[in-house]
Amino acid sequence: MLSIKRLIRFWWLFPGVYLIALLIQLAGMVSGAGHTPRSLQFLFYAVAWPSYVLNFLLPRAGTHHPLLNLILFLVVGMLTYALLGFLLDLAIKKYRNRRR
Numbered sequence: 001m002l003s004i005k006r007l008i009r010f011w012w013l014f015p016g017v018y019l020i021a022l023l024i025q026l027a028g029m030v031s032g033a034g035h036t037p038r039s040l041q042f043l044f045y046a047v048a049w050p051s052y053v054l055n056f057l058l059p060r061a062g063t064h065h066p067l068l069n070l071i072l073f074l075v076v077g078m079l080t081y082a083l084l085g086f087l088l089d090l091a092i093k094k095y096r097n098r099r100r
Contacts, residue, residue: 010085010092015078022047022074050080 021043028040054076063069 010088011082012085014081014085014088018047018077018081019074022077047077050077053080 025040025043025047028037028043029035031037051073054072063072
Protein backbone atom coordinates (compact mmCIF):
# COMPACT_ATOMS: atom_id res chain seq x y z
CA MET A 1 0.00 0.00 0.00
CA LEU A 2 1.23 3.50 -0.79
CA SER A 3 2.01 5.78 2.10
CA ILE A 4 0.33 9.13 2.54
CA LYS A 5 3.64 10.92 2.03
CA ARG A 6 3.83 9.60 -1.53
CA LEU A 7 0.22 10.45 -2.37
CA ILE A 8 0.01 14.04 -1.11
CA ARG A 9 2.18 16.55 -2.92
CA PHE A 10 -0.14 19.40 -3.89
CA TRP A 11 2.20 22.03 -2.43
CA TRP A 12 4.51 21.64 -5.44
CA LEU A 13 1.94 20.41 -7.96
CA PHE A 14 -0.25 23.54 -7.86
CA PRO A 15 2.59 26.02 -8.56
CA GLY A 16 3.77 23.78 -11.41
CA VAL A 17 0.34 23.79 -13.01
CA TYR A 18 0.18 27.57 -12.48
CA LEU A 19 3.53 28.03 -14.22
CA ILE A 20 2.48 25.86 -17.16
CA ALA A 21 -0.82 27.78 -17.50
CA LEU A 22 1.07 31.08 -17.42
CA LEU A 23 3.52 29.92 -20.08
CA ILE A 24 0.69 28.67 -22.32
CA GLN A 25 -1.10 32.00 -21.99
CA LEU A 26 2.07 33.99 -22.69
CA ALA A 27 2.80 31.81 -25.74
CA GLY A 28 -0.76 32.40 -26.97
CA MET A 29 -0.37 36.14 -26.53
CA VAL A 30 2.93 36.16 -28.42
CA SER A 31 1.53 34.06 -31.27
CA GLY A 32 -1.59 36.22 -31.44
CA ALA A 33 0.36 39.52 -31.54
CA GLY A 34 -0.84 40.62 -28.11
CA HIS A 35 -4.33 39.15 -28.31
CA THR A 36 -5.03 35.88 -26.54
CA PRO A 37 -6.86 33.37 -28.74
CA ARG A 38 -10.43 32.69 -27.65
CA SER A 39 -9.59 29.08 -26.78
CA LEU A 40 -7.03 30.24 -24.17
CA GLN A 41 -9.02 33.04 -22.51
CA PHE A 42 -10.08 30.82 -19.59
CA LEU A 43 -6.45 30.72 -18.46
CA PHE A 44 -6.60 34.42 -17.60
CA TYR A 45 -8.87 33.73 -14.62
CA ALA A 46 -6.59 30.99 -13.28
CA VAL A 47 -3.44 33.06 -13.73
CA ALA A 48 -4.49 36.61 -12.83
CA TRP A 49 -6.33 36.35 -9.52
CA PRO A 50 -3.20 36.29 -7.27
CA SER A 51 -2.17 39.66 -8.72
CA TYR A 52 -5.62 41.07 -7.94
CA VAL A 53 -5.28 39.88 -4.34
CA LEU A 54 -1.83 41.49 -4.14
CA ASN A 55 -3.18 44.72 -5.62
CA PHE A 56 -6.03 44.72 -3.10
CA LEU A 57 -3.76 44.11 -0.10
CA LEU A 58 -0.83 46.29 -1.22
CA PRO A 59 -2.06 48.86 -3.77
CA ARG A 60 1.40 50.33 -4.40
CA ALA A 61 3.31 47.03 -4.58
CA GLY A 62 4.02 47.26 -8.32
CA THR A 63 7.02 48.91 -9.91
CA HIS A 64 7.36 50.97 -13.07
CA HIS A 65 9.54 48.36 -14.73
CA PRO A 66 7.57 45.73 -16.73
CA LEU A 67 10.07 42.91 -16.19
CA LEU A 68 10.09 43.43 -12.43
CA ASN A 69 6.29 43.51 -12.44
CA LEU A 70 6.22 40.20 -14.31
CA ILE A 71 8.67 38.64 -11.84
CA LEU A 72 6.63 39.97 -8.88
CA PHE A 73 3.45 38.65 -10.49
CA LEU A 74 5.05 35.23 -11.02
CA VAL A 75 6.43 34.98 -7.47
CA VAL A 76 3.15 36.03 -5.85
CA GLY A 77 1.21 33.56 -8.01
CA MET A 78 3.57 30.69 -7.24
CA LEU A 79 3.51 31.44 -3.51
CA THR A 80 -0.28 31.70 -3.52
CA TYR A 81 -0.74 28.37 -5.26
CA ALA A 82 1.94 26.75 -3.06
CA LEU A 83 0.05 27.96 0.02
CA LEU A 84 -3.23 26.60 -1.36
CA GLY A 85 -1.56 23.26 -2.11
CA PHE A 86 -0.04 23.12 1.38
CA LEU A 87 -3.43 23.82 2.98
CA LEU A 88 -5.02 21.15 0.80
CA ASP A 89 -2.30 18.69 1.87
CA LEU A 90 -3.03 19.45 5.53
CA ALA A 91 -6.77 19.06 5.05
CA ILE A 92 -6.41 15.71 3.31
CA LYS A 93 -3.97 14.47 5.93
CA LYS A 94 -6.30 15.46 8.79
CA TYR A 95 -9.30 13.90 7.05
CA ARG A 96 -7.45 10.63 6.49
CA ASN A 97 -6.16 10.53 10.07
CA ARG A 98 -9.65 11.22 11.42
CA ARG A 99 -11.19 8.37 9.42
CA ARG A 100 -8.83 5.77 10.95
